[in-house]
Every structure is written in structure tokens, then in C-alpha cells.
Amino acid sequence: MAEQDQKDQIILDQLRQIEEFSAQHPRVFDESRGALRVFTYGTAGFRMHADYLESVVYRVGLLAALRSRNLDGSTIGVMITASHNPPEDNGVKLIDPQGEMLEASWEAFATKFANADSDVDLARAYLDLSESLNINLEKPANVVYARDTRASGPALAAALKDGLTASGAAMTNYEVLTTPQLHYIVKSINTASTPTPYGEPNEMGYYAKLSDAFAAVMADKGPAIVTVDAANGVGGTQLRKLADSIDDKFLQINIVNNASDSPEKLNALCGADFVKTQQTLPAGTEPVPLALHASLDGDADRIVFYYVDQAKRFFLLDGDKIASLAAMFIQELLVQAGLQNKIRVGVVQTAYANGSSTRYIQEVLKVPVTVTPTGVKHLHHAAQQYDVGVYFEANGHGTVLFSAAAARELASFEAQSPGQQSAVTNLARLIDVINQTVGDAMSDLLLVVTILAHKAWGPADWNSAYTDLPNRLVRVVVRDRFGFKTEDAERRLVEPVGVQAQIDDLVNKYKLGRSFVRASGTEDAVRVYAEAETRLEADELALKVADLVKNY
Ligand code: NG1
Ligand code: ZN
Numbered sequence: 001m002a003e004q005d006q007k008d009q010i011i012l013d014q015l016r017q018i019e020e021f022s023a024q025h026p027r028v029f030d031e032s033r034g035a036l037r038v039f040t041y042g043t044a045g046f047r048m049h050a051d052y053l054e055s056v057v058y059r060v061g062l063l064a065a066l067r068s069r070n071l072d073g074s075t076i077g078v079m080i081t082a083s084h085n086p087p088e089d090n091g092v093k094l095i096d097p098q099g100e101m102l103e104a105s106w107e108a109f110a111t112k113f114a115n116a117d118s119d120v121d122l123a124r125a126y127l128d129l130s131e132s133l134n135i136n137l138e139k140p141a142n143v144v145y146a147r148d149t150r151a152s153g154p155a156l157a158a159a160l161k162d163g164l165t166a167s168g169a170a171m172t173n174y175e176v177l178t179t180p181q182l183h184y185i186v187k188s189i190n191t192a193s194t195p196t197p198y199g200e201p202n203e204m205g206y207y208a209k210l211s212d213a214f215a216a217v218m219a220d221k222g223p224a225i226v227t228v229d230a231a232n233g234v235g236g237t238q239l240r241k242l243a244d245s246i247d248d249k250f251l252q253i254n255i256v257n258n259a260s261d262s263p264e265k266l267n268a269l270c271g272a273d274f275v276k277t278q279q280t281l282p283a284g285t286e287p288v289p290l291a292l293h294a295s296l297d298g299d300a301d302r303i304v305f306y307y308v309d310q311a312k313r314f315f316l317l318d319g320d321k322i323a324s325l326a327a328m329f330i331q332e333l334l335v336q337a338g339l340q341n342k343i344r345v346g347v348v349q350t351a352y353a354n355g356s357s358t359r360y361i362q363e364v365l366k367v368p369v370t371v372t373p374t375g376v377k378h379l380h381h382a383a384q385q386y387d388v389g390v391y392f393e394a395n396g397h398g399t400v401l402f403s404a405a406a407a408r409e410l411a412s413f414e415a416q417s418p419g420q421q422s423a424v425t426n427l428a429r430l431i432d433v434i435n436q437t438v439g440d441a442m443s444d445l446l447l448v449v450t451i452l453a454h455k456a457w458g459p460a461d462w463n464s465a466y467t468d469l470p471n472r473l474v475r476v477v478v479r480d481r482f483g484f485k486t487e488d489a490e491r492r493l494v495e496p497v498g499v500q501a502q503i504d505d506l507v508n509k510y511k512l513g514r515s516f517v518r519a520s521g522t523e524d525a526v527r528v529y530a531e532a533e534t535r536l537e538a539d540e541l542a543l544k545v546a547d548l549v550k551n552y
Contacts, residue, residue: 010138010168015123017166018062022119025058025159039114041107043375043521045093046114047082050152057092057156059113061143061163062126064094067106068141068169070133071097077186079179080147080156081299084231084273085522087266090152092160093179099187099198099437101377126167141169144185146177148234148299149260174203178238178300180440181206187437198436203241211245213432214446222250224449226292229282231271232259235300235441242442251449256284272297272304272396272441277473279316281306292452292459296441297396303441304396305448307459315463319392320357322448323347325462326400327367327390329451330430334388336423337413343406346386348372348379351491351516352394352473355531360466371489375521376439397439400447402431426454469512471531472542476550481519481526483552490518496552506544510537515545 028051030037037052046056060078068076077095085091094102094110102110109129116122130137143164147153157173164171174182181203188201199209218224230236236258243253257270267274270282272295287293287308294305305317327347334340347361348370361367370385372378376397383389387406392398410428415421433450435443452462478484485495493500499517507513515530526549530542 007138011127014137014166014168015127018123018126019119021162021166022055022058022122025055025162027055027117028052036117039111041102041110041114044083045079045091045102046110047085047089047091047522049088050082050090050150050156053090053092053152053156054159056114058159058163059116059122060092060094060110061160061169062122062167063106063110063113064143065141065164065167065169066109066126066129066133066135067094067096067102068143069130069135069137069139073140073142075142075144075186075189077182078143078145078160079182079299080145080150080153080160081179082148082150083179083299083301084267084271084297087150087264087268088152090150090156092156095183095186097186097190099183100380101438104377137168141167142171142189143169144172144174144182144189146174146182148179149176149263149266150298151263176234176237177203178234178440178442180301180435180438180443181238183437183440184209184435207242207245209432210242210435210443210446213429214246214450215250217426217429217433217450218250218453221450221453223248223252224250224292224453225252225254226294226445226449227254227256227285227287228445229257229270229275229285229293229295230255230260230300231267231274231282231296231298232257232262232265233267233271233296233298233300234260235296235298236260238300239296239442239445251446257282267298271295272302275306276304276316276318276395279314281308281314290458290460292449294441294445294448300441301439302396303444305459307463309460315459316468317459317463318354319394319396319398320349320354320468321462321465322396322444323349323353323390323392323398324357324361324365324465325451326447327361328365328465329454330388330390330400330427331365331367333423333427337415337420337427339409339413339424343387343409345388345390346370346383348382348386348389348391350374350379350393351489351518352529354394354468354471355512355514356466356469364466371491373486373490374518380438392439396441396444399436399439399444400430400434401436402434407431469531469533470535470538471529472538474528474530474542474546475520475523475525476528476546477525478550478552480552481524484517484519484526484549486516486518491516493517499549499552502548503545506541506548510541513537513541515541517545517549 074097
């Protein structure tokens, strides 16, 4: 066969296989709408009831193969999880080569594939995209994937495998992992043959990297003791493995809600989202006063901390508190090293950050704050603008990014005193304790206990930096959430026209009042956030604003 004919044959084979496999993973008809269900790649990929997902996951496999080919065969990750959602949901998201979220321009391609009407249309969309981006379909494609502990996971992983097979991609199934572990593995694979490999590209390499860095930065401190609610998800098993690789003299972890083999219990009355939204203890905990507790979410990329005082009152230490703690500690070490003018720290938050945290970071720590729209990809990109970018959503999803220049500066720094030396050494070790690819509950746990150990603080000392303003988050079901358009990092409504002025009028009636409305990216509803000086006023403001928007 002539070379050209051979090439054509490879492409024709792929297209034929894509159609054939697609017929085995048809789009599910949505009875309630009397039409095929329409999908959107949202804040966290595709996420919905697992019954609708099989065709979507199959098609994500095709897209992952193209994405890899478009990036010269770099390894792409696919994670099957629905995070903090109920057990019957599932979801799928793509991971780019450096462990980052999928590049925004590709989200539209994912949406297009997911909504192709027929098997033939899907193959056509695949060919069209490869032609428009000049992607050579004969080139190798490499994809790795994993899933959380949901019952629907194995079947969806099988659909993904079919997508990768049809498109001729090489693949590795990592079975059950946390989301951040897969991000770590993707980055480690893609940096393996560079001068700065990120880590051993496997699960054991992940534990080794974190535990070595943690042991070094703890040095003569410890043991830190913490009770962790694992949301009955993947985080419990994985955290046990991490804990087993750390000496007891540094860290002792007690895990509760660790029934990952009962997926129907996932996130039920427990986990980071429950604790944050209900502002209460998870089921299955009887805290000792002033002991440190934490909750993970279903795929262990979020963490929140809490404790009870002597009177058994509950105190939440959420993402804003973690960001404030991390920014404070890193800034202190930079001052101690005399590097505060060379390496600039910044914090990135969303509009959901408690107003007290923003004031504390800006006015007490004197650290700049950037506000971005919801969704960690926005925060991540904004954090990359700083030498050290601390980013956290209030719900506990976040991390700290050190720029390559900052890491070099620390590595080559010549200390003039033992105090300077210890500050720089600790900063350099912190870089490896922190997962640089994405928010990671396990890595954030190590970061927090490290800081508390260095400060000789308990959770109440940490909490005393500032007092949260009372706040309320309300979910409102509306006719058309897409009618809600925002500006100024989602803090003001542009549409429906006139509503913002009415919100302003309400807000002005409350001391320290603040409220905003935006459409959820993961649920069919809008969210109303309100804060004010007292609990009563925050609740009242939230209800009034909710009342205002519910008719749209
Ligand atoms: P939506 O549904 O767009 O508000 C929620 C969280 C986000 C983010 C995503 C992805 C809040 C208010 N919103 O998004 O912060 O974590 O889920 O999981 O917590
Ligand atoms: Zn999550």
C-alpha cells in the first residue's frame, strides 16, 4: 500500500471503531424532558446522575486521545468522580500534562463531543476537530485514568477504556485513587525525562514524596495528632497509606467515617462539604475539647478543619482560615530570611471568602488579595501571577504555588545567620509537602499540621487570628439559571436587569452587609451568599435576597 493509503486506512479504522463502540454507549433519553439530555463541561467537568454518564465518559476518552496527540503524545489524565455529590452521581474531568485542569478552550470541544446526536455525528466531530487543529491521528496518544469509590465507577471506567481503544490511545488504569493523586501522577509522567522530575510516577511515589518532605520539615517537632473524617470515600484508605509511611513521632492520624467499601455511605452526613455547609460536626465524631479534627470530601481534594471548645461549641476552620494560616507562616519565614522584597506572597480567593478573612490578609498580614470567579482553575491561574500564590476556595479546595523563580531563589540563597538558614530550609521543604498541581486534602493536612507544630499552636490559637462574619449560603431553584449573568468576579449581577440595584438596597440596610447571587456551575440552581455583623442579620439578608431572585 502506498504511504498515503496507509494513513487514510488508519484514520478510516479509527472512525469506524469510534462509531461501532459508540453504538454500545448510547446517549440516554431524558424522559422528563422528552429529549436527549444535553451536557455541559462545567466548573468541574461533567457531573450528574451516573445513569446518564456512560456516553459522556466514552466520548471523553476520544477527546483525551486527541488532546494527547495535540500535545505531542504528552500524557493526559481522566478522573472519574463526583467529589462531594451524593453516591448516585458521578462525573468525569480531564487533566492536562502539568497536572492542571483541562485548558479552557477545550471545554467547548468536550461539550460538543458529549452532545453529538448520533454515532456518525460523533465520528464526524472527532474528524473535524483533528482537521481544524491539525492533529495527526497516526501519532501516539497516552492517557492515564482512575476513579473514586462510587459503585458506578467500574462501568464508567470500562466505557472510558472503549473510547481510548477506539481512538487508538495507549492507556494505564490506576484503578482507585484520589483526584490529586492522579494529578500528581500525570505531572510526574510528563516531567520524568526533564531536569526537574516532579516525583516517581506512581502511587507509592506520591506517599514517598510527601512523607519525606514532611519528616524533614517537622524535624524535632511532633507528634501532631488529628482525627480525620474521610467521608466514607477514597481519602480514608489513601490517607492510611500515607500515615503508614510517616513515623508516629511526627504524626498520628485517627480516621473515622472510613467505610469506603460501602459506597452508599459516601458523603452521607459527613465529609468536608457537609461540615462546611451545615457548619456542624459530621456523624461519627465525639471530639475532645480543643483537639484538631478535619473532614475530607469524596475525592479528597478538599479539606476543612474544626474543633470544639470546653463548652462543646463547634468552630470551623475552613479554606479561608487555611489560606490565612499559610500566608501568615510563609510571610513570616520570608521576613526571617530577609527575602520578603524578593519573593512576593499573594492570596487568591473567590467572592465566597469570608469578609473578615480578606480584611485580615490585606490589613494585618499586608498581603495582597486577588478575587476570581468560582472554580479552582480560575484561582490556580491567578495564583501563578505571584511568586508564592496561596489559593483556597472557602469550601477548602486549594493549595500553594511556588514559582520556579522563587524555588531557584530559595535553593541558591546564601544565609548570613542560622535564623535565615532555618527559614530558607523550611520554605524549601514546604514546597515538597504541598501538592503543586492542584488542591489536595492530604497534602493540605500535612501543611496545616506542620505550621501548627512550628507555631506550637492548637486549633483555638489558629482560629483566634480573626473572627468569621456570620454568613449564610442559600440554594434557590429558578426557572432559568442561565439568565443570571455576573461581572466583577461574580460579585455583581448584570442580568436580570435591575436586580442588582435591589440587592444593593437590601445590603445597605445591614452593618458589614454583603451579598451576591450567581448561577451554580454544578447544579441547576442559583446560589445566594450573604454575610452581616450578626447571625440573625446574615440569615435575614440571605432570605430577602433569595426571595428577590426566586421569581426569575
Ligand atoms: P458551584 O456549583 O458552581 O457553586 C461548587 C462550589 C465551587 C467548586 C465547584 C466544584 C461553592 C459555593 N461552590 O460550584 O467552589 O468547588 O462546586 O466542585 O462552594
Ligand atoms: Zn472534590
